[in-house]
Structures are given as structure tokens and as C-alpha cells.
Amino acid sequence: MTAIHARFKLDYPGFTLDVDIKLPGSGVTALFGPSGSGKTTLLRCIAGLEHAEGGLLRMNDQVWQDGEKFLPTHARSLGYVFQEAGLFPHLSVRRNLEYGLIRIVPDKRKVQLEQVVELLGLSKLMARTDPTSLSGGERQRIAIGRALLTSPNLLLMDEPLSALDAASKQEIFPYLERLHRELEIPVLYVSHALDEVARLADHLVLLEQGRVIANGTLGETLSRLDLPTAHLDDAGAVIEAKVAMHDEAYSLTRLDFSGGSLWVSKIERAAGTLMRARVLARDVSVAIAAPHGSSITNIVAARIVEIRDEGRDRVSLRLAVGGGQTLLSRITRRSRDQLGLVAGMEVYAQVKSVALIA
Amino acid sequence: MTAIHARFKLDYPGFTLDVDIKLPGSGVTALFGPSGSGKTTLLRCIAGLEHAEGGLLRMNDQVWQDGEKFLPTHARSLGYVFQEAGLFPHLSVRRNLEYGLIRIVPDKRKVQLEQVVELLGLSKLMARTDPTSLSGGERQRIAIGRALLTSPNLLLMDEPLSALDAASKQEIFPYLERLHRELEIPVLYVSHALDEVARLADHLVLLEQGRVIANGTLGETLSRLDLPTAHLDDAGAVIEAKVAMHDEAYSLTRLDFSGGSLWVSKIERAAGTLMRARVLARDVSVAIAAPHGSSITNIVAARIVEIRDEGRDRVSLRLAVGGGQTLLSRITRRSRDQLGLVAGMEVYAQVKSVALIA
Amino acid sequence: MDSTISPADLAAIWLTIKLATVVTAILLLVGTPLAWWLARTRCWWKGAVGAVVALPIVLPPTVIGFYLLVAMGPHGPLGQLTQTLGIGLLPFTFAGLVVASVIYSLPFVVQPLQNAFEAIPERTLEIASTLRASALDTFFSVALPLAKPGLFTASVLGFAHTVGEFGVVLMIGGNIPDQTRVASVQIYDHVQAMEYTQAHWLSAALLLFSFAVLLLLYTFHPTGKRK
Amino acid sequence: MDSTISPADLAAIWLTIKLATVVTAILLLVGTPLAWWLARTRCWWKGAVGAVVALPIVLPPTVIGFYLLVAMGPHGPLGQLTQTLGIGLLPFTFAGLVVASVIYSLPFVVQPLQNAFEAIPERTLEIASTLRASALDTFFSVALPLAKPGLFTASVLGFAHTVGEFGVVLMIGGNIPDQTRVASVQIYDHVQAMEYTQAHWLSAALLLFSFAVLLLLYTFHPTGKRK
Amino acid sequence: QTAQADEKLTIAAAADLKFALDQIVVLFKSTHPAAQIEAIYGSSGNFSTQLRQGAPYDLYFSADIAYPRALKEEGFAASEVQTYGMGRIVLWSLTRDASKMTLADLTDPSIQKIAIANPQHAPYGKRAEEALRASGVWEKVESKLVYGENIAQTAQYVQSGNAQIGIIALSLALSPELAQQGGYALIPDKLHQPLEQGFIITKHGADNTLAHEFAGFITDKQTKAIMTRYGFVLPDAVK
Numbered sequence A, B: 001m002t003a004i005h006a007r008f009k010l011d012y013p014g015f016t017l018d019v020d021i022k023l024p025g026s027g028v029t030a031l032f033g034p035s036g037s038g039k040t041t042l043l044r045c046i047a048g049l050e051h052a053e054g055g056l057l058r059m060n061d062q063v064w065q066d067g068e069k070f071l072p073t074h075a076r077s078l079g080y081v082f083q084e085a086g087l088f089p090h091l092s093v094r095r096n097l098e099y100g101l102i103r104i105v106p107d108k109r110k111v112q113l114e115q116v117v118e119l120l121g122l123s124k125l126m127a128r129t130d131p132t133s134l135s136g137g138e139r140q141r142i143a144i145g146r147a148l149l150t151s152p153n154l155l156l157m158d159e160p161l162s163a164l165d166a167a168s169k170q171e172i173f174p175y176l177e178r179l180h181r182e183l184e185i186p187v188l189y190v191s192h193a194l195d196e197v198a199r200l201a202d203h204l205v206l207l208e209q210g211r212v213i214a215n216g217t218l219g220e221t222l223s224r225l226d227l228p229t230a231h232l233d234d235a236g237a238v239i240e241a242k243v244a245m246h247d248e249a250y251s252l253t254r255l256d257f258s259g260g261s262l263w264v265s266k267i268e269r270a271a272g273t274l275m276r277a278r279v280l281a282r283d284v285s286v287a288i289a290a291p292h293g294s295s296i297t298n299i300v301a302a303r304i305v306e307i308r309d310e311g312r313d314r315v316s317l318r319l320a321v322g323g324g325q326t327l328l329s330r331i332t333r334r335s336r337d338q339l340g341l342v343a344g345m346e347v348y349a350q351v352k353s354v355a356l357i358a
Numbered sequence C, D: 001m002d003s004t005i006s007p008a009d010l011a012a013i014w015l016t017i018k019l020a021t022v023v024t025a026i027l028l029l030v031g032t033p034l035a036w037w038l039a040r041t042r043c044w045w046k047g048a049v050g051a052v053v054a055l056p057i058v059l060p061p062t063v064i065g066f067y068l069l070v071a072m073g074p075h076g077p078l079g080q081l082t083q084t085l086g087i088g089l090l091p092f093t094f095a096g097l098v099v100a101s102v103i104y105s106l107p108f109v110v111q112p113l114q115n116a117f118e119a120i121p122e123r124t125l126e127i128a129s130t131l132r133a134s135a136l137d138t139f140f141s142v143a144l145p146l147a148k149p150g151l152f153t154a155s156v157l158g159f160a161h162t163v164g165e166f167g168v169v170l171m172i173g174g175n176i177p178d179q180t181r182v183a184s185v186q187i188y189d190h191v192q193a194m195e196y197t198q199a200h201w202l203s204a205a206l207l208l209f210s211f212a213v214l215l216l217l218y219t220f221h222p223t224g225k226r227k
Numbered sequence E: 001q002t003a004q005a006d007e008k009l010t011i012a013a014a015a016d017l018k019f020a021l022d023q024i025v026v027l028f029k030s031t032h033p034a035a036q037i038e039a040i041y042g043s044s045g046n047f048s049t050q051l052r053q054g055a056p057y058d059l060y061f062s063a064d065i066a067y068p069r070a071l072k073e074e075g076f077a078a079s080e081v082q083t084y085g086m087g088r089i090v091l092w093s094l095t096r097d098a099s100k101m102t103l104a105d106l107t108d109p110s111i112q113k114i115a116i117a118n119p120q121h122a123p124y125g126k127r128a129e130e131a132l133r134a135s136g137v138w139e140k141v142e143s144k145l146v147y148g149e150n151i152a153q154t155a156q157y158v159q160s161g162n163a164q165i166g167i168i169a170l171s172l173a174l175s176p177e178l179a180q181q182g183g184y185a186l187i188p189d190k191l192h193q194p195l196e197q198g199f200i201i202t203k204h205g206a207d208n209t210l211a212h213e214f215a216g217f218i219t220d221k222q223t224k225a226i227m228t229r230y231g232f233v234l235p236d237a238v239k
């Protein structure tokens, strides 16, 4: 479903953005890259805020920008949450929220005010008249709500959750998920937090110095050891598995995939539902013999596909776990030598912790 | 070492800050709490930006503020990194950095420009004249450097790293640690990221609706089960241990304590140095027989002291590991039952990951 | 000599208020788009336009008045134009006063407005455009409200300057009672005729009225202080 | 009659430039702290001060000139003061022109400056104070540079208004060659004497000079556009 | 007072005197080559106000003798008030032949605007009003009147075509600028009070010998000839 095609070239002194990417027309695409790699610049190009000569932007059947045409920002059906909240200082909280809403004809409003207020926990703030007196997180939540209320066909979010605490994030995540699932709004999501990305994104674009160095599905991209993401603390892989059964007594759920099974905290999903589970490399240890008498519940038979040095003391292992799926493991170099691990060897992957994505 | 005493009461419509806390005069104190809980407001009071009637602020022997006295902000030797970078738009990057520096007499400059430029990776940005064209992360790094360069006696940081990517964070962390260790600058650090807090902080203050609900050392506070933090993923304990030996070949260092030893990534410390290591509960699994052939390097004999339910599917174990020290472990309730774990039992704690604090 | 304010004085005051109000309204209508254009354009001849707008103030009002009189007279280009349009001649009419005052006070309105518009961060306008506001919509819903302090200053300076102006007005207006004899001209006449008592009274009345209006405005005006 | 600019005209132009420069400098020196105070204070009588500053413009210049003349004369309060201070009397001297012009042009300088100061976010000043800058230091290192567009407008309006002013100047200055006969008065005299050719030349010279200065300023001025 | 200071003379004179006085000064200078003489022209009323506040003028020539008389009474004069001429008013037009017109012709409906100086304070304006009243047309023309601040501005209203006709000073109608344009008709001086114009040596000029010499020069024959040429009726001729 390649529905967004963006091609931009933009020169700043000392920095050049040069991208040509196709992105899926639904789901969340994460834009990931170091500070100054051009994430914001790319979003600005897409929004039409930068006038990149010879740029091209196609949204499904619509051309937003090409050699001849340049749709101005306000004519592009998009929502943009900026890196800084940027509330209108002259408008009350309510008027800020409604700013975009009232500019959409009522028929086309897919997102309602009450919905957003409830979800983002804004009811207490609605009466505030001076948005400059709000806390950082409060401002950011209003900015998110304001963008959502334009019922956009594309949502651009530039680190929208960085000012929010874990609890608020936990509340907003499911809504964003629901949003892009139910309303089919594709989201382009810039974030520095890999766990956030892993939680939300289906698709991942890696930027470095203004260039796209990877563009693919989340699982695919994250399990590659040649990308910078592999060096991060939060490196890990994604497993697709089906809900197999619930253990009511211990409040656990078993997910099955062709290579084995994983136990996770109980989820309210019917058996058979397809789920995606993210497993961090640092949560995976390996054993050469089947472990017994350990509190580690999830043990999966695996074959070492690839071993790469990771810094001076650690190595990353790529493990094939059956069904063409992959796990990553990060262990000390010494353990590798002590256990005599080499590519091709059959081992047991011990998974301490599993996070469900969707 | 209670060296900072702060007492403030401040009323806004719908919000009251009411705190009376004593904080250590060195190390990093994390301020943790949900959005709108008053973290920024507290920092502003301490900085003298809010004029709280009847407030009290003592820094070591100095009174910064009491019934009679009110030291204006510029006379308080503090650095403040705001939630938004707030660079001076009329000054170049270099002049922004130097703004505070040139206001400090050269004798009192404990932090040097070159040092900060290198650490924060600013050398490429120094020639930039228009700070408004910087990326979000670039701005934030300059704001941090600018505050550091005033060589403050107290550093207030309001989510300074939220706009930074993991790699930048990893580079800045050690410097911040070195800063407060070598220069003995106490840091008050607001963050939403518990892993950031755990990495950096010695001391933790929990705020909720303008009130302090906990104030203590990091280990103490994080392992308390009655606090909101207990439900967070990052609960854990702290082990004090001495540097015993280095394994140059594998680039590892062994820390010994009376109950056993832990291998960590090699650190440049002489043997005998006392270190503190933080071990997250979720990184500790237990086994009833000594494990063999596993990549998990750190295995410590332990005795179960206490078992507590943690949610419906998990339990927390408190493990005595000798020398009166404690480890926490979080495992599934089912594993507890399968392994027949009860208080008093001897087990093996398998530690997947260790973070050094100081 | 009467020590209070005569009916003629009252008529002059009333005419002044009428003139200043009409002129201020027109100044804002003309000056606001002009200032917005000056604040936002990257045109190279923007500087020239700015300079031309500011130019009238460097000439003495009476001289400006003289040139306007000639230009608006039956043989002047403006006069030809108004005659062709069937409006007739402007000198010695209220409309003539309005036109002259607008030209003469324009810079006092354009300058503060331009500053206010320039102080609005580009980002704020960008945000509005991502919220579906067209350029015009953004101008009215964001730029104008945020430029309130500038609008305020522009109105005060434009109004006060029109009230106090008399060189241009005297020249163009011909000092016709009830039609073009505004308060400033009337005070001037009193002073020239050494009718000091009347001059004092009328000045005092004008000052008091203006002070009251300004005080009200200043006290309740939307402060531009930003957080 | 000569169609070029006479030495007397040149002297007048020179005097005008001198006067306008001195007056603008004093206006900025006086107006900047005043505007800063007006922008930052929460005093209840701030509105009154603002209104009083704006008040001179609502009176016709000649009338202001008349009142100032009386006040600065040998029996006026200002005159008594200057005599006591040993400065002598101000009317008919260059110093007198300066004082009168400053009073008359003050609002054109204070208003734009006040707006510029009010537009500086409180946060920016707070940041400076956390970087050890005292209030005064912050004013010079942050507020003043950020208020550049306002300073620019204030200077342009103050300078141009002083150049063009002639009612006050004529009254206080007494039209004395080389001392108080500035270009505006000179042009006025030419027009009164129906020496139109001279008036045109001098006007053109003044306009051209002002246009050149303004164009230069406008083209290279620090644009206030914010990101 | 040094001798050098005495070589300087500042004369404040009514604007209508400009054309005559400029020539008189040239003439005077031929006998006083070292003298530095500045003639400043403006409104008689302004000058009298300024003289009360110590203006540095040595001689004051007013268009209306009332001003110097008041100054004399208040002690600001160093000489008697001397009459130097009588002003005359004329009907003047650019577009029609005014030389054949009388005040009664002003009621002609094709004349839409008539410019006179402001009778409130300008002496020529006062006389114009008197003449209009005396000839019985005031009521009929009042609505057509526009008022110049002074006599020069009044002439400019006519000159620029905005007024079809005006009542101005004879001295102005005879001035180099206006003499070639249009024609004028003298208004009989029976119709208005005499326009007596006088001058004084001011307190400031009391010790200025040049001021006294210039005052004496006003009764010189050559001076009188110039005054007559520019339309001033000399005091002795009035009798």
C-alpha cells in the first residue's frame, strides 16, 4: 500500500536534505534519526512550509506538489504537531482547540471535541484563558488535540510526547492507535524514544544527515544489525504471534508462533487474534542447554544466524526462531567465548520480558 | 548531607504548590511527577522567578530567601535549563553560550567553553549566527551548555534531555555525572523518563498535585511498594561493591561485595574503589539450581526475604545477597508457584544487566 | 470676552472629533494592509515604499498643505482626477481635510503596525496554516489579534496627530466655520487674536478630553506583555 | 531669483540636521527608560503617565509653542528655573528649540519603544537573570537588542517629525538665521513670500535627503521578523 | 556694548512688508557697508508675543499699529510708535479681469469661493470684512468666504485656482510674483477703517545705534519712494 510518495531536495549551508521515499498510506510511520538529521525539515517539506524547488508529494491519488503545482499548507488536509507546542497566546484553551475544528465543514469532522478533551485529560484546562500559564505537558496535550480536531488525512507529529510523563503517554498511545486504525489516518511520527516508536509504529524510516538510510516495516528494520538502531540500548526485534490461550489463574496469555510460544501478561483478546510482540535484545539471554528451575518463563529454541561485535565488551546475536522470524540478543563477548557460540549453532533463547505492540 | 532546605507555598487558581523539603547538597536529585504536578513551579521558586510569600530557601550556609531576605535570581549562583531551550534570538550560537560565562569572574569559572563545546558536540554549530534555524536537539544542547558555563553552585534542569536522541543522551550522561562529582554541583533534575532518572539520580523527590509524596535516596524510594513508582517498569535496588579486577581481554570489570560479585562493562577505576550499582527488578531472574551454559554472567547466591504480589500476574521478591545487601526481582506469579518459591528459600539470582551509578 | 467655551468653539471641537475619527478609521483601513505587506514581503523595493510613506512628515505641514492645495486645485493632477470623477474639487471641503490628514498622518500608523506584525513569530503563522487557515484567515484570526498593541498605538498616534494637526488643515480647509474650522485652527485663531482666555479654555477642554480618552485607553488597553 | 539653493538655505538645512540629530539622541535617551518603565511596571498610574506623554500632540504646534514660550520666558516657571540655574533664558536659542522639540516629539518615540519592549517575552528576561545578568545588564544585553525594530521606528519618527516640525520651532526659535532658522521655517518663509522656485528647490532637497536617509535605513535596517 | 555688536541689526517685520523692506535694506546697506542686517518676516501677532518674552529683535514693523502700541504701553518699546505707511486692500483674481470689478460683483453666482484673510486676527482680513459690510454684500457672500491664515495664504488660494477671487493687500498685488498674473481693483478706502501700520525700536534694540539710524532712514525720500511703489500710502499723504 504505497500511498505517499515524497521526493525533496533542500539545501542549507552545511546541511542537505535529499529524500525520495514511498510510505504506506495507513498506519504509523516512525521517523527516527539523530538530532539534526533532518526529521523536522522533512515534515516541514511535506506540510508545504518549506518550498523545496522541484519537490514532489503525492498523497494517494492527489498530487499535493510537483513541478507545476504547489498546494499551500492550509489546503493540505494534514495535522501538524510541532516540536514546541506553539499555542496561540491570544486565544483561550478552548478557542485554541477549536481553531482548526471550526475551519472544517461539519460533515468532514471525524474527530469530536468531547472525545479529544476526554482522552487527553483536558477537561480541567478548558476554562483556562491564558495558555501561557500552562505546564509544558498541558501545552503539548492541547497542541495534539488541536491538530487532531482538523480530522486530517495525514498526521505529522514531531516528538509530540516528549514533554509527557509515562502515565499520560500510556493513556494517549491507545487513542493514537485507535485513531489511525479506525479513521485510517496515516501518521508520520518523529521520536527519539525507540520504545515509543516500537510501541506505535508499523513502519520505520531512518534518517542520517538528511538521507534515508533505511525504510521498511518495523520488524524488518529493527532486526537489522547493520543499522544504527542495533547499537541502541533499546534494540530489539518484533515477533508476530497469535493469541493461543489464557491462563486465568496466573493472569497470563500464551502467544504462539511457528517457532514456539511466549507468555505475556493477560490481554483481553480472543484466541486467534494476531499480535505483535517486541522483544528487546538486552532482555534475551541464550543457553546451550535447556534451562531448568529458572524463573524465566519464556524459552524458545533458536539458531544463531549472525554474531556482531557491539562495543568492546558486548556482541549482538541474530537468532532465527522458526517461521522466518527473528530475535535479537545482546550478551557479553566473554559469554560468547565461554559458551563457544558461533553462527549456525542451536541454542535456547531465554526471554525475560515481552512488550505487546498491537 | 542535608544542604538545601526549601519551603514554598504558592497558590494558583486550581493549583497549590506546598512543599517543605530538605535535599542533599551534592549529587543529582530527580524531581518526578505527572504533568501539572508542580515540578516546573518548584524549580521557578528555587530560582527566585516566582516570588512565593513567606518562602524559605537555604543553600548550605547561605540564605537565599526567607521572611526578610529575597536574593534576586541573578544573584543566586544557579544554572537553569528551561523546558524550552529559549536561546536569545539576537545572539549567535557562540554569543549565546558565552552569555553567562562572561558574567562570571574568570577565577570562578570551573567549566570551560572548549570542554562544553566538545562534550555537547557543538563545534559544527559554533559558526551559526541565527539560533532560530537550529534543530530542536541542537537548541537544547546549547541551552544546557549555556547554563553549565555559569559554573553554578546549583543546577536546575527541567527535562533537559527530552528533545535529544538516545545517542546524544548517552554522551551527555557521563559528563553530567562527572560534573556533579568533580565540581560537587548539586543538580535538581526534572524528568519523565524513569530510566534517565535511575541512571542519573542519587535522590528522588516525588511530586503529586503540588505536594511531596516521597523524598529519599533513589534505591529507597524506588523499591517502596506503596509509591506510584512501584508500578513502573523500572523498580530496582542498589548494591554497594568494590572494584576487584579488570578483564582486559573482554573489557569487563568485576565488582565484589560480601555476597558475591558482578561483572560490568569495563570502567576506568582503580581496584578498591567503592561503586554503587543499580539492578532493576525486571533484570533479575531466579533459579533454584545453579545455572550452567547460560549467557547470563552474573549469578549470585541469595535468600528470599519477602514476596509481594505486584499486579495480578507478577510478584516482587526481596533477596538478601549477603553483607546485609538487597536485590529485587520481578517474576511471574506462575514461576513462583512452579519453582515453589517461599520466603527463606536459598536461590540463585541471575542478573542480566547492571547499571553503575557512582 | 467670555471666559467659557463659545458655541463656535464647541462646533470646532465637534468637527475635530468627527475629522479625527474618520481619518483614524481610514488610516487603519489603509495602513493595516500596507504595514502587513511591508512586514512580510521580501521585495527589494519594500525599503523605497517604506521611505515614501514616511516622507510627508519631513516637510512642514503648511508646506505640505500648500502642495496639496495646488495638487487638488482645478489645475492640479488630483483636482483633474476628482473633477473627472465628478466629485468636484476637494479644497475647502471636509473630504479634502480627510484626504490631506490621511496622507500626512499615514507614517504614524504604518510604522507601529509594521513593527507589531514583524514581531509575530513566523512559526505562529505556520501553525495557523497547518490548521487550515488561509493567508487571509490567518491575518484576521491570528496576526491582527496579536498586533493589538501596535493597532492601539497606531490609533492613538493617528488620532492625536489628526487632532493636533493644523498646518495642513488650515491650508486645505480654508478655515470655514462648521465645515473645516477644527479645534486646532480655532485655538490658533484665538491665540493670534490675543484672545488668550478663550485660547486657554479651548486648549484646556481639548487637553482634558484627550487626556480622558487616552487615560481610558491606556488603563484598559490590551497590554502587549508576552510570557 | 536664483533657482538653486542659496547659502541661507544650506545653513538652514545644516541647522535642521543638527537639531534633528540632537533631538533624536535626547529623545532616545529620555524615551527609552520611560518606555521600558511603561512596558514593565504594574503601577496603577502608569496609564496616566502614558496619557500625559501622548498629550502634547493633540494641541496645534503653534499653540504648544505659545505655551512653551510663555513658560520658558522670563516670567514663566521654566524660565525662572533656568535663570536660577544660571542657564539663562531658553527661547530664541538653539537649546530652547531642542527642549521644545523633545517635548513635542516624545510620544512618537515612547510609543514604538514601549510596544517593542512589551513584545519581549517575560521568559527571555528570566533566562537572562538565571545567567547572572542583573536587571540593568539584562536591559542592555537582551531587551535593547531585541527592541531594535522599535528603536529604529522611534528614531525615524522622532527624527522626521523634528525635521518637519515648524510651528513650535517658529514660536520658540524666533526664526533667527544660523541659530534657529531651520529648513522647515525657511521653506515656510519662501512659500509665504511666494518665492515658489526656492521653496520647491529647498523642499526637493529636504525630501531627497530624507528619502536617501530613510531608504538606506529601511533597506539595511535590522528586520524585526521573528521565527 | 561693543562697536561690533552695533553692526548687527535684526528686524522683525510683517510679511506684507517683505518686498518693500528687502529693497530698503539693500539701500540702507549701501550707506552702511559693514552692517549685518537680518530681516525676519512673519505674523505681526507672533512677533509681539515673542517680544514680550524677550525676543532678540531690534526693530518691529507691524502690519497693525495696535500691536506696537500695546507693546509701548507695556514698556517693551524704546521709541515712540511711528506710522510708516497705510495699507490698502484690493480685489484680485487670476481668472477674470478684476480691474473692472467692484465688491458688488462678488455676488455673481459663477464666483463660488472668495478668499480673504482671517478677520479674527489678520488686519487685512478685518478691513476686508468692513469693506464687504459697508458695501452691503457681506450677508450674500459670507457663505462663499474662505479664510487664509494670513494675506499670503489668501493670495495662494486665488493663485492655485481654488478661489476665483480674493481680497488681498495692494503690496502683495504689486509684488514681483503676482504683478504679472491677473489684475486688481483697489477697494475704496472709505469703505473701511484705515490700515495704519507702525513700527518701534524695541527694548532689545534700545542701545543699538544701527536701529536708531534705520528708524531714521524710514523717512528718507528714497525709502518713501519704494514704499509707494509697493502700494503703501505714506502717512503724510493721508491727510
Ligand SMILES: Nc1ncnc2c1ncn2[C@@H]1O[C@H](COP(=O)(O)OP(=O)(O)OP(=O)(O)O)[C@@H](O)[C@H]1O
Binding pocket: A012, A013, A015, A033, A034, A035, A036, A037, A038, A039, A040, A041, A042, A083, B133, B134, B135, B136, B137, B138, B163
Ligand atoms: N535555515 C537553516 N539554515 C541552516 N541550517 C539549517 C536551517 N534550518 C535547519 N538547518 C539545519 O538542518 C539540520 C536539520 O534540522 P532539523 O530541524 O530537520 O533536524 P531534526 O532531525 O529535526 O533534529 P532534532 O531531533 O534535533 O529536532 C540541522 O543541523 C539544522 O541546524
Ligand SMILES: Nc1ncnc2c1ncn2[C@@H]1O[C@H](COP(=O)(O)OP(=O)(O)OP(=O)(O)O)[C@@H](O)[C@H]1O
Binding pocket: A133, A134, A135, A136, A137, A138, A163, B012, B013, B015, B033, B034, B035, B036, B037, B038, B039, B040, B041, B042, B083
Ligand atoms: N499562572 C498560573 N495560573 C494558573 N495556573 C497555573 C499558573 N502557572 C501554572 N499553573 C498550573 O500549575 C500546575 C503546575 O504547573 P507546572 O508547570 O509546575 O507543572 P509541571 O509539573 O512542570 O508539569 P509538566 O511536566 O507538564 O511540565 C499546572 O496545572 C499549571 O496549569
Ligand SMILES: [Mg+2]
Binding pocket: A039, A040, A041, A083, A158, B135, B136, B137
Ligand atoms: Mg526536529
Ligand SMILES: [Mg+2]
Binding pocket: A135, A136, A137, B039, B040, B041, B083, B158
Ligand atoms: Mg514543567
